[in-house]
Amino acid sequence: xxxxxKPKVIIVIFGATGDLAKRKLFPSIYRLYKSGKxxxxxxxxxxxxxPWTNDVFRDNVENSIHDALSTDENIGTFSSHFxxxxxxxxxxxxxxxxxVLLEELDGKYQTDGNRxxxxxxxPEYFGSIAQNLESYxxxxxxxxxxxxxxxxxxxxxxxxxxxxxxxRAAFDEEQIYRIDHYLGKEMVQNIEVIRFANAIxxxxxxxxxxxxxxxxxxxxxxxxxxxxxxxHSGATRDMVQNHMLQMVALLAMEPPIKLTTDEIRSEKVxxxxxxxxxxxxxxxxxxxxxxxxxxxxxxxxxERYRDEAEExxxxxxxxxxxxxxxxxxxxxxxxxxYIRTGKRMAEKSTKIVVEFKDIPMNLYFKTNREKxxxxxxxxxxxxEGVTLVLNAKKSGGSLAEPIQLAYNNYGYDGIxxxxxxxxxxxxxxxxxxxxxxxxxxxxxxxxxxDSILKTWETTQADFPNYKSGSxxxxxxxxxxxxxxxxxxxxxxxxx
Ligand SMILES: NC(=O)C1=CN([C@@H]2O[C@H](COP(=O)(O)OP(=O)(O)OC[C@H]3O[C@@H](n4cnc5c(N)ncnc54)[C@H](OP(=O)(O)O)[C@@H]3O)[C@@H](O)[C@H]2O)C=CC1
Ligand SMILES: O=C1O[C@H](COP(=O)(O)O)[C@@H](O)[C@H](O)[C@H]1O
Numbered sequence: 001x002x003x004x005x006k007p008k009v010i011i012v013i014f015g016a017t018g019d020l021a022k023r024k025l026f027p028s029i030y031r032l033y034k035s036g037k038x039x040x041x042x043x044x045x046x047x048x049x050x051p052w053t054n055d056v057f058r059d060n061v062e063n064s065i066h067d068a069l070s071t072d073e074n075i076g077t078f079s080s081h082f083x084x085x086x087x088x089x090x091x092x093x094x095x096x097x098x099x100v101l102l103e104e105l106d107g108k109y110q111t112d113g114n115r116x117x118x119x120x121x122x123p124e125y126f127g128s129i130a131q132n133l134e135s136y137x138x139x140x141x142x143x144x145x146x147x148x149x150x151x152x153x154x155x156x157x158x159x160x161x162x163x164x165x166x167x168r169a170a171f172d173e174e175q176i177y178r179i180d181h182y183l184g185k186e187m188v189q190n191i192e193v194i195r196f197a198n199a200i201x202x203x204x205x206x207x208x209x210x211x212x213x214x215x216x217x218x219x220x221x222x223x224x225x226x227x228x229x230x231x232h233s234g235a236t237r238d239m240v241q242n243h244m245l246q247m248v249a250l251l252a253m254e255p256p257i258k259l260t261t262d263e264i265r266s267e268k269v270x271x272x273x274x275x276x277x278x279x280x281x282x283x284x285x286x287x288x289x290x291x292x293x294x295x296x297x298x299x300x301x302x303e304r305y306r307d308e309a310e311e312x313x314x315x316x317x318x319x320x321x322x323x324x325x326x327x328x329x330x331x332x333x334x335x336x337x338y339i340r341t342g343k344r345m346a347e348k349s350t351k352i353v354v355e356f357k358d359i360p361m362n363l364y365f366k367t368n369r370e371k372x373x374x375x376x377x378x379x380x381x382x383x384e385g386v387t388l389v390l391n392a393k394k395s396g397g398s399l400a401e402p403i404q405l406a407y408n409n410y411g412y413d414g415i416x417x418x419x420x421x422x423x424x425x426x427x428x429x430x431x432x433x434x435x436x437x438x439x440x441x442x443x444x445x446x447x448x449x450d451s452i453l454k455t456w457e458t459t460q461a462d463f464p465n466y467k468s469g470s471x472x473x474x475x476x477x478x479x480x481x482x483x484x485x486x487x488x489x490x491x492x493x494x495x
Contacts (some may be wrong), residue, residue, distance in 0.1 A: 153178055211357045223309070
């Protein structure tokens with residue numbers, strides 16, 4: 001299918017009164033509609049328990065779009081495609097009614113029986129919804145059926161396997177779209193292009209020329225309204241198992257033989273398979289966990305994690321994690337991939353810094369001057385772009401100094417926009433699963449972090465150990481210092 005085609009589809013959203021639907025999914029569907037990527041032949045069916053009518057639902061859809069996209073345009077024609085079906089996913093009779101509604105809408109909108117079932121609900125329901133969709137014949141239509149699964153995909157490897165078995169009993173792997181919204185971000189998708197379309201990088205992209213790679217995804221927000229989910233999860237499950245390891249895989253994978261879903265996934269899987277397992281007794285040598293204390297962000301005082309909600313008062317959950325990830329293969333042997341992510345850090349920013357090794361004899365940097373390595377910086381958000389840090393003599397000067405070649409296509413909507421969801425939803429409708437995670441990727445990622453979490457679960461951490469508004473615990477700096485490196489400051493390299 002080419003990009004110009006306008007697929008016909010019914011999108012069924014389980015959890016349509018929830019936060020994700022409101023903030024991400026409705027605005028994304030609207031933007032697809034506005035940009036002509038879906039045809040007039042579409043319908044959206046929203047499901048949740050509260051007893052809303054179509055009109056109430058449509059008002060909510062319109063409000064969420066007005067809020068998310070800061071517009072007050074009349075979108076009545078668009079919202080008339082939305083239908084609400086009060087539904088308790090635990091009641092099997094509801095699925096029969098849903099089947100009848102979908103058949104009616106198939107006829108009304110000529111959607112050719114194409115269906116996306118988007119599970120925007122708590123993960124404990126994923127398996128049973130998938131099974132009921134199969135048992136009550138909802139995926140047996142004249143067209144295709146696809147299942148989009150939100151995170152978290154399990155709590156550890158064992159529960160992820162169980163969930164996967166439940167889903168796979170109802171849907172084929174090709175019908176399952178496990179969403180990782182980082183894979184929908186413009187600059188995450190650009191990692192492959194930057195690597196595989198530039199001779200100057202790909203030839204140097206290995207342990208001979210790269211000294212280390214740093215991936216930072218910092219957030220200034222705290223746990224917000226998600227204390228219950230987050231405290232059960234923690235930063236490692238919430239960000240590392242999925243987004244951070246996906247970025248590692250994209251940075252480290254071999255060039256695929258073709259740009260097809262299977263070939264790209266297969267190369268990513270090889271990286272995840274090659275991650276060096278961290279043995280119990282070595283976890284503290286390779287990984288650092290943290291939990292935020294009170295502090296200030298943008299000059300406003302903020303509370304410590306343990307005071308953000310009643311149930312957090314004795315929490316041992318990490319809101320920050322930094323780690324040294326090693327990839328045991330020919331290309332990357334000996335090159336640390338340092339990752340760090342956390343809540344309530346100094347600023348919201350996701351960046352990748354690739355640090356190159358120095359040349360053997362650098363005539364311009366003597367002992368009294370700090371050497372400045374060449375860096376390739378990939379700005380994921382809030383700015384989107386690439387910066388190459390080189391050394392040159394500035395006009396009028398006599399010594400080499402770092403200069404920056406920068407390309408910046410400032411994100412057209414800023415941070416946390418529905419843009420990534422929009423792209424991924426569109427890919428799903430087109431049947432392109434490249435930017436979704438295959439089960440094998442999920443499984444290897446869980447296997448890697450399980451050993452770290454198991455060690456941490458048995459030991460009490462010395463929390464809180466970083467101030468809100470800082471870049472994390474001191475131990476995270478030491479992690480690099482003992483290897484002779486330091487974190488490239490994300491604020492400085494932004495400028
Ligand atoms: N919010 C976010 O930014 C993100 C969310 N996610 C994931 O997306 C999923 C949804 O998250 P979020 O929207 O925040 O969650 P919410 O708690 O806001 O929404 C949950 C939804 O599920 C519905 N629901 C709950 N129980 C039932 C039931 N028995 N039958 C039918 N509907 C039910 C609720 O509606 P009602 O009460 O009316 O039944 C509501 O619409 C989760 O897996 C989450 O981890 C992932 C990344 C980001
Ligand atoms: O998946 C998640 O991601 C967000 C961060 O996403 P971003 O696109 O804003 O960088 C994080 O806040 C959340 O805890 C996590 O569940």
